[in-house]
């Protein structure tokens with residue numbers, strides 16, 4: 045990862061990245077980005093957290109996609 | 119302040135809105151293990167006398183299931199089928215490595231590996247291209263090969279139960295699809311347990327009541343490394359489309375998915391209490407002996423070139439732990 049802003053929150057999802065304002069919960073951030081919170085787990089600075097956790101400046105919010113596809117027969 | 123665990127004061131790693139239950143990194147895996155035991159008993163899946171084979175793909179669900187069943191003290195081993203799928207990032211190699219790494223950390227269990235290209239001379243995508251079954255997507259050939267080989271290996275190695283890691287999201291996606299199309303026969307057969315039939319192992323889904331986010335959380339909290347990338351052919355699959363659709367509903371109405379599934383299981387008992395499968399006469403396949411509806415070769419053996427067919431009877435999976443080969 046490139047250097048991280050100390051005033052914003054870095055949000056990553058696979059190869060995508062965003063910088064957002066701090067002070068919101070992980071759930072609100074996902075909703076603002078147009079993502080459905082049901083589809084992701086949230087890690088803040090490497091720790092798995094429940095998505096009501098609020099983000100502080102300099103935090104890294106990593107979104108982990110949980111939906112897997114493939115055939116039902118798998 | 120982050121939400122706290124219901125059972126202690128530590129921060130929750132997950133909030134399960136459908137159960138109004140938030141749990142921490144210690145209490146959540148404990149809850150998963152206890153609930154799994156409850157479902158195994160409730161749906162009469164198996165007991166500690168049964169020999170259970172878990173189909174492992176290297177993904178979160180199947181490895182988490184193997185882990186939970188080991189913790190519960192069941193007689194359980196893993197089966198990995200190497201499909202020969204690359205997708206530009208070595209999907210099959212990576213998924214096999216995940217299964218081997220898990221097995222290496224659990225010397226009490228055995229990982230059986232059957233490599234399809236090494237055994238039958240062709241990868242799944244190659245078989246699909248040759249037979250043109252499935253038109254561009256190898257999933258139908260893949261499903262057919264997996265069903266046949268899992269059943270064969272369970273039988274050959276003396277496992278009477280085949281367990282898969284299907285979670286509630288998998289189940290409701292299929293249920294939704296079958297309901298949209300009113301596939302009555304499929305609906306009648308969709309259940310946490312499919313009883314053993316002539317020549318077929320019992321099939322069970324001990325995770326059928328867990329949301330996908332719960333099995334993923336379990337894997338992460340337990341430090342289980344799993345393949346995060348999908349099989350390249352899964353992209354654009356209708357299952358994913360339906361899962362996203364149902365998650366939109368879930369976001370607005372927490373518990374909608376769970377309710378859909380549990381209400382279905384209840385309705386199913388009434389609706390299909392007198393349901394009789396159309397009696398199809400089964401014949402043993404001329405080549406492999408597995409039951410098949412038409413006399414002659416089964417669909418799997420028909421898929422193979424003639425000179426490869428004799429290999430079906432001889433193919434043995436490799437055991438990862440050589441000291442623990444069952445029936446050896």
Ligand code: SF4
Nearest residue numbers: 114115257260349352
């Ligand atoms: S997505 Fe298709 S090809 Fe890939 S493992 Fe599943 S069924 Fe097989």
Ligand SMILES: [Zn+2]
Nearest residue numbers: 123126142145
């Ligand atoms: Zn706790």
Ligand SMILES: [Zn+2]
Nearest residue numbers: 403406416419
């Ligand atoms: Zn056959």
